[in-house]
Amino acid sequence: MVDLLLIRGNIFTPIDDGKPKTLKRMDELASIEDGAIAVKDGVIVDIGKTDDLFKKHRDTKNIVDANFRAVLPGFVDPHTHALFVGTREKEFDMRLAGKSYMEILNAGGGILNSVKRLRSATIEQLRDELKKRIKTFFEYGTTTLEVKSGYGLDFENEIKMLTAIALTKKETPMDIAATFIGAHAIPEEFKDKKEEYVKLVVERMIPYIAEHKLAEFVDVFCEEGVYTPEETLRIIEAGLKHSLKAKIHADEIASIGCSELALKTKLSSCDHLLKIKESGIEALKQSGTMATLLPITAFSLKEEFADGRRLVDSGVGVALATDFNPGSSYSESMPFAITLAVLNMGLTPREAIVASTLNSAYVLGREKLVGSLEVGKQADFVLLKENSYLFIPYHAGVNPIYAVYKRGERVFSAGC
Ligand SMILES: N=CN[C@@H](CCC(=O)O)C(=O)O
Numbered sequence: 001m002v003d004l005l006l007i008r009g010n011i012f013t014p015i016d017d018g019k020p021k022t023l024k025r026m027d028e029l030a031s032i033e034d035g036a037i038a039v040k041d042g043v044i045v046d047i048g049k050t051d052d053l054f055k056k057h058r059d060t061k062n063i064v065d066a067n068f069r070a071v072l073p074g075f076v077d078p079h080t081h082a083l084f085v086g087t088r089e090k091e092f093d094m095r096l097a098g099k100s101y102m103e104i105l106n107a108g109g110g111i112l113n114s115v116k117r118l119r120s121a122t123i124e125q126l127r128d129e130l131k132k133r134i135k136t137f138f139e140y141g142t143t144t145l146e147v148k149s150g151y152g153l154d155f156e157n158e159i160k161m162l163t164a165i166a167l168t169k170k171e172t173p174m175d176i177a178a179t180f181i182g183a184h185a186i187p188e189e190f191k192d193k194k195e196e197y198v199k200l201v202v203e204r205m206i207p208y209i210a211e212h213k214l215a216e217f218v219d220v221f222c223e224e225g226v227y228t229p230e231e232t233l234r235i236i237e238a239g240l241k242h243s244l245k246a247k248i249h250a251d252e253i254a255s256i257g258c259s260e261l262a263l264k265t266k267l268s269s270c271d272h273l274l275k276i277k278e279s280g281i282e283a284l285k286q287s288g289t290m291a292t293l294l295p296i297t298a299f300s301l302k303e304e305f306a307d308g309r310r311l312v313d314s315g316v317g318v319a320l321a322t323d324f325n326p327g328s329s330y331s332e333s334m335p336f337a338i339t340l341a342v343l344n345m346g347l348t349p350r351e352a353i354v355a356s357t358l359n360s361a362y363v364l365g366r367e368k369l370v371g372s373l374e375v376g377k378q379a380d381f382v383l384l385k386e387n388s389y390l391f392i393p394y395h396a397g398v399n400p401i402y403a404v405y406k407r408g409e410r411v412f413s414a415g416c
């Protein structure tokens with residue numbers, strides 16, 4: 001007997017054929033009108049037409065009627081800074097008045113503002129902050145989430161952040177991928193001795209984090225005035241040597257050769273890419289590195305959006321993420337990211353869904369578990385209020401999510 005039978009859904013899903021979706025394949029969603037999904041032990045064991053599945057599994061006690069709502073894979077958000085203390089709405093106001101993101105950071109605000117507050121928090125406070133935010137992520141349909149460190153910027157506080165993430169993982173059904181980004185800014189105390197800090201990251205933090213399995217990924221803010229491509233490469237190579245996977249923030253504010261690193265080392269993803277040049281696109285394409293685009297950040301910073309259309313047409317695998325953080329993107333909403341990607345980055349609605357599910361599962365190395373609704377994958381799915389995924393960008397600015405299931409258990413319902 002199955003544990004759950006979802007019936008009468010309009011199912012839309014990418015079909016996983018063993019590699020990230022690129023080019024025309026990114027614009028394809030399989031659909032089952034009046035479809036059903038059978039779930040056993042949190043995993044999809046059958047999927048097809050309601051009539052067929054109902055005959056086979058009608059003895060189950062748990063039947064959910066989707067009432068012809070759209071059913072999609074749960075969103076996979078592969079880039080967030082969701083663990084922080086305190087918001088930065090005053091900086092938002094300063095940006096509206098004309099100050100730039102980098103001016104605020106260079107004056108000791110921005111990321112460094114969040115660092116001051118994080119350092120005085122306990123692990124338990126951090127865990128509670130993250131748990132609270134995970135509730136909101138579920139409400140907006142995210143069922144797999146990357147969370148970065150990067151507001152500690154010293155050994156003790158980076159480890160504290162990653163320990164809080166590990167603690168949270170035990171207390172939530174959300175699947176969390178932890179990323180170490182000790183090189184997220186230059187700590188104030190290392191302002192004039194960045195090389196010493198890079199050494200600390202490479203020689204002390206990475207080996208400790210890898211040994212204690214506190215992170216899956218290493219990340220670097222590769223940017224003008226922050227970490228150079230050379231420093232980034234050293235940090236990434238140290239992470240890879242210790243069996244972490246690697247990703248970088250690249251070409252967000254200036255193009256200084258960061259995405260081009262994809263040709264020199266093994267990166268799971270280059271993220272942001274607002275200012276990517278042809279050489280960067282070529283590097284991603286040749287190396288098969290994914291591009292993770294963060295449209296809410298461009299929107300909040302009032303910057304020109306990354307050219308998603310050009311990246312897709314060049315054959316690069318594109319994923320979408322919220323970049324949720326207290327500075328440049330204070331939104332947990334993947335539906336909002338999808339809306340902006342469709343309206344401002346030139347992606348089709350289908351490409352934006354694939355970028356938020358299967359392609360982002362590839363970025364996090366979870367493609368065998370999540371990202372599509374297929375037999376053998378986790379029963380992570382969302383029911384929309386309406387009958388088509390098109391309502392996500394079309395009915396913009398409202399939450400399109402009706403219910404969310406993680407491993408076959410309901411974790412959010414709009415009615416409750
Ligand atoms: N650009 C660097 N890091 C984050 C912002 C973090 C913050 O401002 O707190 C980003 O991806 O946008």
Ligand SMILES: [Zn+2]
Pocket residue numbers: 079080081249323
């Ligand atoms: Zn980021």
